[in-house]
Amino acid sequence: MKKRMTCYLLIAVLTLSLLMGCSHTIEPDTAEESVAFSSYSSVKVGVCIYQLTDSFMSLFSEELVDYLVSKGFSKDNIILYGSANNESVQLSQVESLIADGVSALIINPVNSSVAHLITDLAASKNIPLVYINREPSGDEENRWESYDLNVCYVGCDARQSGIYQGELLLALGKKTLDRNGDGRIQYFMIEGAPENIDAGYRTLYSVSTLKNADLKMECLLDEVGNWDKATSEHIVAKAIKQELTPEVIICNNDSMALGAIIAAENAGLKPGEDVYIVGVDALPEAVDMVKEGKLAGTVYNDYVLQSHRAANAAINYLKGAGNEHYIGCDYVKISKENVQDFLDGVYYYDDQDGD
Numbered sequence: 001m002k003k004r005m006t007c008y009l010l011i012a013v014l015t016l017s018l019l020m021g022c023s024h025t026i027e028p029d030t031a032e033e034s035v036a037f038s039s040y041s042s043v044k045v046g047v048c049i050y051q052l053t054d055s056f057m058s059l060f061s062e063e064l065v066d067y068l069v070s071k072g073f074s075k076d077n078i079i080l081y082g083s084a085n086n087e088s089v090q091l092s093q094v095e096s097l098i099a100d101g102v103s104a105l106i107i108n109p110v111n112s113s114v115a116h117l118i119t120d121l122a123a124s125k126n127i128p129l130v131y132i133n134r135e136p137s138g139d140e141e142n143r144w145e146s147y148d149l150n151v152c153y154v155g156c157d158a159r160q161s162g163i164y165q166g167e168l169l170l171a172l173g174k175k176t177l178d179r180n181g182d183g184r185i186q187y188f189m190i191e192g193a194p195e196n197i198d199a200g201y202r203t204l205y206s207v208s209t210l211k212n213a214d215l216k217m218e219c220l221l222d223e224v225g226n227w228d229k230a231t232s233e234h235i236v237a238k239a240i241k242q243e244l245t246p247e248v249i250i251c252n253n254d255s256m257a258l259g260a261i262i263a264a265e266n267a268g269l270k271p272g273e274d275v276y277i278v279g280v281d282a283l284p285e286a287v288d289m290v291k292e293g294k295l296a297g298t299v300y301n302d303y304v305l306q307s308h309r310a311a312n313a314a315i316n317y318l319k320g321a322g323n324e325h326y327i328g329c330d331y332v333k334i335s336k337e338n339v340q341d342f343l344d345g346v347y348y349y350d351d352q353d354g355d
Contacts, residue, residue, distance in 0.1 A: 040072040043104075044079065045314060046097030048090055050110045050134065052082030054227055055255050056281045056301065057108060060133065064106065064307040071315060085193075085226075087114045094121050104314040106130045111195045115140050123149050128317030130154060132310045135197050144325045150317050154310040154327045158201035161299045164333045165202065165250060165278045166209025168297030171335065174215060177276060179247045185215055188239060189222040190232050190260060192252035202252045202280060220244045225256040232259030240267040246275055254279035254286035254298055261294050272296065282334050282342070290339045300332035300342065 045068060049057045061080060069075050079097060083090035087110045097105060098121060105122050107129065109115050115136035122129040128150040135141075135153055144151040169177060177185050189207070192199030203222075210217055221239045225232040232251060239246075240263065249264070251257040257279030261271045269275050272293040279286055282300035289295035306329060313323045334342050 040315075040318070041074050042077065043073060043318065044077045044100065044102040045073060045104050045106065046094070046100070046102035047078065047080045047106045048083055048093050048097075049080070049108045050083050050090070051085045051227075052080075055283050056253065056303065057133065059283075060108075060303040060307050063304055064132075064311060067308050067311045071311065083110055085110055087111060090114060091117060091121075094118050098122070098125055098127060102127065104128050104130070104318055106132060106310055106314055108133050109136065111193070112136050112140070112197050113195055116143070119143070119149065119151055123151070126150075128314065130310050130313045130317075132306065133198075137197070141325060150322070152313055152323045152325045152327055154306055154313055156301060156306070156329050156331050158198035159205045161198075161280045161301070161331045162202040162205025163209050164299045164331055165206040165280065165297070166213075168278050168299075168333055168335055169206075169210060169248060169250075169276060170213050170215075172276060172296060177215070177247055179274065180245075183216060184218045185210065185247055186218045186220050186245065187248040187250060188220060188236060188244075188246045188260070190225040190235060190249065190251040190256045191222065192225065192227045192256070194224060199252045203250075206250050206278075220246055225251070225259070227253050227255055229255040229259040229262075232256035233263045234259075236260045236263035237266060240264070240269070249275060249277045251277065251279045254281040254283040257295060257298070258283075258285060258289065261289060280331075282332075287334065287339060287343065290334055290336055291343075293336060297333065297335040300334055302329055302332070305329050 047061065047064065049061050052058060052061065065075065065078050065080065068078055081093040083093060090110050091114065105127055107118055109118065109131060112134065115131065119129060131153045133155050135155055141153065189203055191203050207217055221244060223235050225235055236249065249260045251260055257277050260277050264271050264275050271277055276296040278297050279295065280299045280301060282298045286295055286298045290298055309327050313327060316323050
């Protein structure tokens, strides 16, 4: 990983070093681990989720809490906050959790831009920090490595999800996608959120995958749906009413894809015949839509594996061990051809932790 540190970042880190005093990180391969806790029943863990009404993060947080409890933590000592998609709210919650004496933090940041402030708050009190689902910036991750901070990220590479969306559409064939036969694929792009790295990568790589396969792409609409079903439905309905007719609708997540399906159907278009829609997450309702043929495909964002690895990373820190600063996993493409296998549990699941 390249270590490109700017002047302001160096100043921030020097300040952080003074706050941290003589603390140090124990390497993962230390011969004799110093176990800080013989039992986790009294250990407090703070969790912040960018927005608990988000369908995917709701599944994620429920699995995370259940798994921590299975590892011996008391549910009463797992403090879970929803940040209402507001950076200021999230920072206040982190400060409150630290004041409340948590021993570890698991944070789903509202935006990547808030991560450096959260890192400073946690590191100044020697509290290990695990980021989940929304990856902080490269410069922020460089800082963890350069200064050996007890901070890591657990999640999937959003570039892969974008590539998989493109490949799901490519598998349908150019002739199928080009409904009007003009040699171009007219499409809508419904993005997740501004300043969100995952949204940016999914947007970029889904379209570039199609272009790299020599498909000519014509963007009719590119708007932010804020990961929300109703917002996406409104955007798509308004655009179609303005006589913009998409052949493809690419959505950064399934909630927005489900909204796009509703809007298309209300406008008299048949998803899976007149327009092809893709999402990400493999929410149960979206998987049903794939099975029915209304959703051309989705990409499984493995919340079970990710939540378990996030909990295990926090436990490693509590034990006095360390973690890699990046703990990843793979997405899985879900199409009509393999959706039943997915529902039956027959799919790639790289559970290296043995959970």
